[in-house]
Amino acid sequence: xxxxxxxxxxxATGQQGGAVARALRSTGWRVRALVREPASEKAKxxxxxxxxxxxxxxxxxxxxETAMSGVYGVFSVQPSSGQGAAYGVTDEEEVRYGKTIAxxxxxxxxxxxxxxxAAAAGKGATGLGHFDSKTEIEEHIRGLPIRxxxxxxxxxxxxxxxxxxxxxxxxxxxxxxxxxxxxxIAADDIGKIVASTFADPERFAGQTIEIAGDEVTGSGMxxxxxxxxxxxxxxxRFPDSLLEQDAFLGRLAELVxxxxxxxxxxxxALRRNFGALTTLDAWLSGPGKPLLDAALQAQDAPVALR
Ligand SMILES: NC(=O)c1ccc[n+]([C@@H]2O[C@H](COP(=O)([O-])OP(=O)(O)OC[C@H]3O[C@@H](n4cnc5c(N)ncnc54)[C@H](OP(=O)(O)O)[C@@H]3O)[C@@H](O)[C@H]2O)c1
Numbered sequence: 001x002x003x004x005x006x007x008x009x010x011x012a013t014g015q016q017g018g019a020v021a022r023a024l025r026s027t028g029w030r031v032r033a034l035v036r037e038p039a040s041e042k043a044k045x046x047x048x049x050x051x052x053x054x055x056x057x058x059x060x061x062x063x064x065e066t067a068m069s070g071v072y073g074v075f076s077v078q079p080s081s082g083q084g085a086a087y088g089v090t091d092e093e094e095v096r097y098g099k100t101i102a103x104x105x106x107x108x109x110x111x112x113x114x115x116x117x118a119a120a121a122g123k124g125a126t127g128l129g130h131f132d133s134k135t136e137i138e139e140h141i142r143g144l145p146i147r148x149x150x151x152x153x154x155x156x157x158x159x160x161x162x163x164x165x166x167x168x169x170x171x172x173x174x175x176x177x178x179x180x181x182x183x184x185i186a187a188d189d190i191g192k193i194v195a196s197t198f199a200d201p202e203r204f205a206g207q208t209i210e211i212a213g214d215e216v217t218g219s220g221m222x223x224x225x226x227x228x229x230x231x232x233x234x235x236x237r238f239p240d241s242l243l244e245q246d247a248f249l250g251r252l253a254e255l256v257x258x259x260x261x262x263x264x265x266x267x268x269a270l271r272r273n274f275g276a277l278t279t280l281d282a283w284l285s286g287p288g289k290p291l292l293d294a295a296l297q298a299q300d301a302p303v304a305l306r
Pocket of ligand 1: 010011012013014015016017034035036037042056057058059077078079080082083086087117118119130153154155156159
């Protein structure tokens with residue numbers, strides 16, 4: 001009876017963990033969340049949906065031990081240096097947190113461990129620490145005596161609505177050239193896919209799954225955004241001057257060009273295995289609409305991709 005089972009979700013006040021917690025709750029699981037501040041609005045909102053809160057921190061292994069006692073499964077996500085100042089986490093810290101959580105899961109006899117990585121991981125050194133960190137955590141997990149599943153999400157649709165991409169000016173810039181495609185996934189679909197892996201552990205044990213819900217070219221992005229905004233949005237790739245000046249964005253663009261950041265998910269197979277996944281069109285007129293509306297009205301700002 002899955003209803004008797006509990007999954008400990010890390011990062012449940014965030015995008016991926018929040019989506020996983022919602023999807024698990026809606027499919028009958030008990031969810032426990034390790035949160036830094038149980039009195040925060042986000043933590044209280046989680047609790048109101050029936051999620052059991054445990055106070056803890058990635059820096060405090062004892063708090064992770066306590067939260068992991070008596071649970072069936074674990075969903076593991078860590079913040080990364082790719083998020084810039086949001087958490088101020090270094091690549092070394094990300095690796096340490098990711099490995100420590102997996103080691104504690106082994107110690108506690110966790111029956112199914114799901115780790116979320118990134119599309120660019122596991123494809124050779126990238127030169128960007130927040131991807132290579134995930135390759136290292138993945139390898140560590142695969143070497144442990146635990147039933148595990150790894151998902152590698154493509155770029156989040158939510159990320160497209162961050163400041164600085166030009167929507168308030170009637171333009172949009174990203175990494176793809178007009179005829180070059182890139183895959184994207186809605187955070188809710190990460191939750192849906194992860195919940196499906198918990199529901200069928202034998203089937204997904206030992207698998208590393210590239211996940212995405214849609215694939216869009218630069219030209220397609222122009223059409224899709226114009227349709228969603230109800231007015232013309234002109235798409236262009238980030239200018240070379242920006243990519244030369246900002247080493248982080250420049251390297252990301254190279255990794256899109258060589259395919260590693262473009263996403264390698266078999267979206268048809270994912271739909272067969274996990275059901276309907278959200279297209280960018282559907283996301284922009286559904287869960288992403290408030291973010292789109294805000295981005296269309298925002299004042300111009302520097303690119304805030306990190
Ligand atoms: N953006 C993309 O397109 C993309 C694509 C693939 C992979 N990724 C990867 O996704 C990861 C981020 O996932 P996300 O977007 O779901 O994160 P997020 O929304 O920023 O949420 C991060 C979560 O981690 C929690 N947290 C942060 N520091 C903590 C600590 N010291 N102890 C315990 N909990 C802590 C936060 O809790 P609080 O509420 O306490 O802050 C929050 O719940 C990164 O590793 C990134 O590289 C991103």
